[in-house]
Amino acid sequence: MDVIAETKAAGEGRKARGGRTRQTILEAAVDIASAEGLEGLTIGRLATQLSMSKSGLFAHFGSKEDLQLATIETARTVFIREVILPAFEAERGVPRLWKLCDVWLSYVQGGVFSGGCFFAAAASEFDSRPGPVRDRIAGIMKEWLVTVRRAIVESQEAGQLNTDVDPTQLAFEFNSFELGANWAFKLYGDKQAFARARESILERLRRHSTRSGASLLPPIKQKRGRTCANR
Amino acid sequence: MDVIAETKAAGEGRKARGGRTRQTILEAAVDIASAEGLEGLTIGRLATQLSMSKSGLFAHFGSKEDLQLATIETARTVFIREVILPAFEAERGVPRLWKLCDVWLSYVQGGVFSGGCFFAAAASEFDSRPGPVRDRIAGIMKEWLVTVRRAIVESQEAGQLNTDVDPTQLAFEFNSFELGANWAFKLYGDKQAFARARESILERLRRHSTRSGASLLPPIKQKRGRTCANR
DNA sequence: ATTTAAGACGAACGTTCGTGCTATATACCG
DNA sequence: CGGTATATAGCACGAACGTTCGTCTTAAAT
Secondary structure (H helix, E strand, C coil): HHHHHHHHHHCCCCHHHHHHHHHHHHHHHHHHHHHHHHHHCHHHHHHHHHCHHHHHHHHHCCCCHHHHHHHHHHHHHHHHHHHHHHCCCCCCCHHHHHHHHHHHHHHHHHHCCCCHHHHHHHHHHCCCCCHHHHHHHHHHHHHHHHHHHHHHHHHHCCCCCCCCHHHHHHHHHHHHHHHHHHHHHHHHHCCCHHHHHHHHHHHHHHEECCCHCCCCCCCCCCCCCCCCCCC | CCCHHHHHCCCCCCCHHHHHHHHHHHHHHHHHHHHHHHHHHHHHHHHCCCCCCCHHHHHCCCCCCHHHHHHHHHHHHHHHHHHHHHHCCCCCCCCCCHHHHHHHHHHHCCCCCCCCHHHHHHHHHCCCCHHHHHHHHHHHHHHHHHHHHHHHHHHHHCCEECCCCCCHHHHHHHHHHHHHHHHHHHCCCCHHHHHHHHHHHHHHHHECHHHHHHHHCCCCCCCCCCCCHHC
């Protein structure tokens, strides 16, 4: 996976001095932007929080747009570290597919970014504003969607998921549940939403799994009252 | 339904003169805000577009927050007219439940607001910004969720939907599909997303419907070729 | 015909934004 | 040690923001 290869190269910095503070700036920028948005991420605000001058900070980036793009790239690195890599420790097929969704929900729930999913927030902020920022966000979210879809296809190739399910359709559904949980959590502080999303995803995985695939899913959790005696 | 009662009262205006321009302002405001956001909705921009002075326009509202709140209320009125009322023409039960979702998707697809779903955009803009604006948006979106949930319960009471399905869970799923379609449409211009959301919703309705409920759903559409017609 | 009140206007306020220019401090290299 | 980049700071700018103020026009009420 190209994603894994690039994590090695990203380690060491540019010119040692400036590279380090630049990284420090970007880490703070990601945190602010996830809560206040990429436009609410103000150079003055960022400088104050880091006890720097506006101009000193600004010198690290040629423009505000560059700062936004660099912030997005940093967020992507965090996302890969916090979601993609852990999920890829699970074996290819249904286990990895499930873990991708599970870890994603945990990453929002656990407050990796203080404003929920960084990219969901950025996408809705820039979706009506054409330009490089919007394009990059769209590209990164597509990466995610493609990763989920590929995990679905691999599950089918491994004989763990029925081949009569459309991978694109299922990826759309999983992504929707994640967006829905993120929405409910951010707007209402509803932590139950994550459990709901997990239940919806698991229900679908179970229904479409072959026997060999179903055995790789977590055991059915008993609901209060009654459970999947449905149908 | 209280929603229907309030459509009658909203007809006539306040002081005839001022009420009319105020309404004109708000209609333009809703359109701008749906694309540029409630914060991107600038008083100067609004005044320019309407060939008014900033101060003359501003006098209709005591503050920017008041303008935002009034804009939200106007958007809600549009939403009720364009989505709720048409859906409530369908008979109670599964037909109304399906039509609620179907009309919602059409309302985004058809560009009632040029920036997709007004409330989805506003929610993600203000979900990390406490205050009256955020509270009102959250309240309105809850109204919608409750309306969908009630339609589910009514479908069960009418014996058209199996009672072993959790209404809150199903409402979460339908809402997620709508958010997912809105997301794909705004970020990628993907019109197929609406068809995908409809398919997901219908599939679930069919699976959980009783015989009497299933007969009230639209006929099954044949898919092109095999499921592999996607990209 | 006179008074009153509302609506719209232009100008200006103070603040904050992104962005340049210029000077100083700090670190690295011969 | 001195010299040269590089990093940061200080300062100022033009524009845009929300907001306030005083004035003029216009239509209704007396």
